[in-house]
Amino acid sequence: MPMLRGSRFHDTTTCHLLVALSHRFFLCSHLSFKMFIEPSVSAGVFCIWSFLYILSIHYFHYASHRDPTSYFFDPSRAYERRYSSIRIAEADKFLRDANSISQPTRPQNWTPTMCLGIATVARRGEQYVGLTVASLLAGLSETERNSISLHILIGNTDSSKHPIYTERWIGTLPDRLLTYKEGDPDFERIKLWEEGGWYRNKTIYDYTHLLKDCYDTGANYVAMIEDDTLAAKGWLPSALQALDIVESRNTNKKWIYMRLFYVDSLLGWNSEEWPGYLAWSFMVWALLTGMMVASRRAFKVKARTIPTNAIMITSCIFIPAAIALHFLAGRQTVWPLSRGVHEMNKYGCCSQGLVFPRSIIPEFLEQTDLTTDWLVDKMVEKIADREGWTRWAVVPSLLQHIGATSSKGYGFDDSAKTLWNFRFEDYSY
Secondary structure (H helix, E strand, C coil), X not given: CHHHHHHHHHHHHHHHHHHHXXXXXXXXXXXXXXXXXXXXXXXXXXXXXXXXXXXXXXXXXXXXCCCCCCCCCCHHHHCCCCHHHHHXXXXXXXXXXXXXXXXXXXXXXXXXCEXXXXXXXXXXXXXXXXXXXXXXXCCCCHXXXXXXXXXXXXXXXXXXXXXXXXXXXXXXXXCEEEECCCCCCCHHHHHHHHHHCCHHHHHHHHHHHHHHHHHCCCCCEEEEEEXXXXXXXXXXXXXXXXXXXXXXXXXXXXXEEEECCCXXXXXXXXXXXXXXXXXXXXXXXXXXXXXXXXXXXXXHHHHCCCCHHHHHXXXXXXXXXXXXXXXXXXXXXXXXXXXXXXXXXXCCCCXXXXXXXXXXXXXXXXXXXXXXXXXXXXHHHHHXXXXXXEEEEEECCXXXXXXXXXXXXXXXXXXXXXXXXXXXXXXXX
């Protein structure tokens, strides 16, 4: 019996010893495994993240090369005239056939739905106004053509100095041709501005003079179009549909215009909004980091093979790097404006195509002046800001800017070449 008790005691001691040794072996094995696996897992996480990051950079080199708000923007490829080249060819053909086009017949006391006003002065080199006019008219149905009145103002005090003055289409395509003549009340002042190079005074005078002339037609809307733009096919029904949307949204507020053209480069990560960008970036970082830490604590058994340093690498390196890549990719790539009509009270540029509602024009004209520090678009924006008038834009743009030489002079040629709407080129051919 004592031996039996001793044997049981011996067996129990042996079992305890084996358990202790097994536990010690397990701890040693776990430590050895952890020492081996943690660097391995961390290295794997690092390699996977790095591969995906490099892949993303290559993707954005392709996807963002036409986004002027992107680090990957490539000017050598971005300004390719895809759709524009098609519309230029169609406009050229329309101009060649202009001699056979007769002006539409209108009933007495006819009132257009929209008056189109185009002010033009002679430029150095190529003149674009013919393409502008032709692109606006080419493809319009008879009903659509009868709903608009096209007014062209030749802004040179000596109209014969403008190359289009002797072109045949000028006598058949516009509904009304305006020129300055000696004896006009402001002729001497206009001539002084022209000869002295006071283009700001002159362009504002031309703009307001033509706007008033279009207003006098009784049209519901006046579209002021610059003479170096190109219209998309079907621009008129699209513009009228967009105007219906604007009217339905502006039941209690005044609005001054709807843009037919805007510049993509101003719709990027603007410095005024960086506090908001930083706040959202921190929230994304905190949320993702918190989710990783919480998951590791909640699923200890399943997540025990994910080492702490892998989470730290992800949190401190890869999440900030991904956020940085988000901004480098460009706002128009990651957060493009959806198709339709948008409020654009800030960052809208320039005055290539603005549609004014009839109701706002008298009040707007009362506040215009000939301040030399203003360009037309800046004058319009300053008045709109002061009065709190809403501004709208059609997305994508219905006009493209094609002028490579500025009507303002040599100093503006470089900026003229970059006034571009990249999404206009995505229209189907």
